[in-house]
């Protein structure tokens with residue numbers, strides 16, 4: 040072996056000069072054998088170590104094979120197992136020479152550091168923004184810094200205003216009583232199963248469009264029609280998610296060539312934009328022609344259209360489009376998916392269902408007089424539904440609508456648990472895993488127990504860094520209060536009238552997506568309370 044080659048081979052800070060000397064003494068064939076033996080030793084050692092800790096790191100491929108196996112089964116369960124073994128945080132190492140590296144954590148101390156204490160050091164980051172740019176532009180969901188701060192301030196003020204609250208209450212009452220209940224009644228009368236997740240997704244899509252755009256797209260109507268805007272919105276979200284699975288270079292090449300998922304994305308965004316820009320045009324016209332409309336409407340589009348930017352100019356159509364699209368995305372599927380898991384859990388916990396019914400009945404009996412069909416819950420009554428609030432929070436603990444979230448590190452940092460974070464590192468926080476950790480929720484962490492949220496019958500909230508379903512710190516979900524109100528009204532209105540039964544053997548598993556959908560929906564049948572309860576009373580009397 041030529042000595043110049045040798046120095047290239049062995050000059051590395053990781054190899055000592057003694058080792059280089061040893062190698063010089065060995066014939067080439069033995070060097071190869073020795074390297075092979077070392078590789079096998081390292082592989083066996085890391086496999087044994089890895090399998091002990093629930094995570095295997097292979098030579099060259101890193102942890103990729105473990106991840107692929109995890110994705111094939113259930114990525115959220117796999118991550119929960121690994122995080123439990125690793126004490127709450129670990130660094131995922133992708134194949135050598137790739138940038139597939141990130142820190143994954145489920146430690147509440149780290150969450151507080153990330154979401155609050157060092158908030159400015161952990162923005163959404165360029166990687167996220169570039170990936171979602173075409174669909175979300177500079178809206179609240181994708182923006183950082185001043186662009187985010189300005190939208191956040193306006194939205195927070197608006198969500199707390201009396202006009203906005205009354206508009207959200209009205210729009211929800213209208214949707215529940217004129218659309219949801221008739222659709223459910225028709226399914227009941229037909230005696231056929233219905234996909235409750237689909238019905239709920241339609242309801243929250245219509246509702247968030249009423250809040251963001253002041254327009255009702257009408258997805259939840261008899262016959263459950265396909266609405267081009269809603270379909271395009273769903274397709275655009277799914278095609279954008281594909282960008283997180285592919286290497287950046289690949290999706291950029293597909294975009295350039297207008298092929299595959301990128302072609303699908305471009306076309307879907309065109310439909311979304313056409314709808315949004317038409318609503319914006321009509322609203323500008325309406326606002327300039329009628330003083331009455333200026334004061335009557337309190338949806339987000341109207342609020343932002345009336346405001347001016349930092350230079351005193353009206354906001355551009357593109358900015359208004361970004362604001363609305365981001366709010367629709369944020370409030371579209373989160374509450375419906377949470378409600379679908381909640382109804383599935385109730386089906387397995389009839390005692391919890393009974394406790395919710397008793398709470399609702401106590402409240403409705405105080406009012407007296409109204410027939411069940413006419414019963415409309417008032418905001419002050421919804422506020423008093425503590426047990427229902429607890430049952431929904433408990434569903435979100437076990438099945439958070441946003442199962443994982445991420446940030447990017449701006450400057451080198453260290454987590455409270457000692458994990459070192461280099462500038463540019465991606466940090467993933469595993470919300471789903473956090474809800475199932477004994478170290479956070481105790482020995483009964485896997486049980487569905489609304490009582491853990493109650494003290495003397497009153498709902499007690501938890502730290503946002505322990506219960507992260509709504510995020511925490513300055514980027515805490517803006518729609519949290521509204522989401523609870525919406526979920527409580529929908530759940531109480533259905534449960535008061537129907538027993539919801541999940542179709543036997545219907546497979547319920549989470550879908551691999553940014554939102555925790557049920558992969559096969561939730562097929563249910565409905566029994567009217569007045570049909571179920573005489574039978575239940577008879578059973579009770581007999582026993």
Ligand code: HEM
Nearest residue numbers: 179369370373374377440441508509510514516517518522
């Ligand atoms: C059960 C229902 C909901 C859950 C679990 C939920 C959860 C979340 C989470 C985890 C985030 C942080 C996302 C991130 O920064 O990556 C978030 C942000 C946000 N949510 Fe919600 N959300 C729900 C309902 C809603 C509703 C109904 C609306 C609006 C009508 C809404 C509006 C927003 C907005 C605007 C943000 C962005 C806040 C910011 O970045 O400053 N959410 N939500």
